[in-house]
Amino acid sequence: MPKLLIGIITCCNFVQNKAMEIKEIQEEIIDEFSMFDDWMQRYEYMIELGKSLPLIKEEFKTDDNIIKGCQSKVWVHAELEDNKLVFTADSDAIITKGIIAILIRAFSNQKPQDILDADTEFIDEIGLKEHLSPTRANGLVSMIKQLKLYAVAYQTQIEE
């Protein structure tokens, strides 16, 4: 896929994100990925995502926010804005970072309860399942767990 198209897709999505529900965003991502013919295009897209997005402020790339994935490092930071959880994250491996970008697109800017209710099946549908295998040791599975833990914590905070 031409880089320009990638740029357009990513741009649009970040504008749209605000009003959409997790399920809708996931459907949209599945749609986008259906345009790719093979793994190489999918990977090129993810690598592009991984390269282009500023995902986290340097100040949040602390040891406290690190999820040790053995092979690649992942940082996650969460903040509550208007009762919605905003995630930023990063990784030192670019493919991992690309998947993080997709996960963040689906889960960030959502109500904690919605994040808790959501699943990650869509990753399977877009052909990236192998990266979310618990045995992959890239930190992504722990990252998703961490997103959910943040959601639990902030949900409790909202309820109080």
Added chain:
Amino acid sequence: MLDIKKIREDFPILKRQVNGKPLVYLDNAATSQTPQQVIDAIVDYYQNYNANIHRGVHTLSQEATDKYEQARLKIQKHFNAAKSYEIIFTSGTTHSINLVANGFSSLIKKGDEVIVSAMEHHSNIVPWQMLCERTGAVLKVIPMNLDGELLMDVYEDLLSDKTKLVFCNHISNALGTINPIEEIIEKAHAVGAAVLIDGAQATPHLVADVQALDVDFYTCSAHKICGPTGVGMLYGKEEWLNKLPPYQGGGEMIAEVTFEKTTYADLPHKFEAGTPNICGGIAFGAALDYMNAIGFEEIAKYEHELLEYATQELLKIEGLKIYGTAKNKTSVISFNIEGVHPYDMGSILDKLGIAVRTGHHCAQPIMDFFKIPGTVRASFAFYNTKEEVDVLVQGVLKAKSMLL
């Protein structure tokens, strides 16, 4: 000359496709593939004489015991051990090392010193750290240079009459360095220290003669030499094995049991509590037969050619750096491309059907030494080909163009 085409016919798995591409298996240092001859030995055991050993009077038990003990003799002969009972069956190198480290708890005291090398596998670091914690002994480390060679003059300085044990791998799994173990053993013995050599990575490439080396303990895992997983061996000199207390208690390792006192069985059974991996032990013997029939000298020669060719071709790639450039090394190439994370490289190579290892290779201290998160490691076996090296090089170029 080896007939590689014919040898490859022995390995059913090499015909596999991965992600729609012919498998190029270059992760041999993690585990080797299994030839039909070894698979047949495993099937034969379960189809024809599966029984518990050393305890039945019935025919099957007798047959299984005979085959298992024959395997021990094959191993004894292969490593040229003086006595068959100096060969202890274990579940692999990790188990072998833990057995020795545990045994030394009662032979070592506070203030004694234990020396390891800077290029050890975690399984040859952690058990010794645990030993030092239990006993108050001090762990010292032989450093290495940027080529991945041990600094032997520092080693000499570390040795003293406080040194009780020295541990070193024969060949480093992350760097491929062949360590000068003859010298390590000789110098350790000069101060009265015992030496354990971790032969996990050496056994697939060369034959260690434990008597000629005069080594006190030597270990290996069958799965790295075309055998099955979950079985390996510990060689120990008789005098040392007699000094060490048993590791695990259970059936098979006892002579007499009353509730007041148990007396232990003789070697090797003292260290072989419980029902062992019988089938695994027998297949371990079959694997040695297979490799010896091909011949280790031929294997070493051919693998060296592969190493030289792969090194030369990979180094043509701009930005590629090889970690582990010792003069004396085996067919292991650890590398990175500048600006590319090893995980990304490994993921794309996998998509191209190429199996390599990425990460720290259970040798984190080595990665810390080079200040890198890990490497991509291609490790070659005698059934790999120059064409596969070419596929690797093309794959690395492809991944590089995608990632940079």
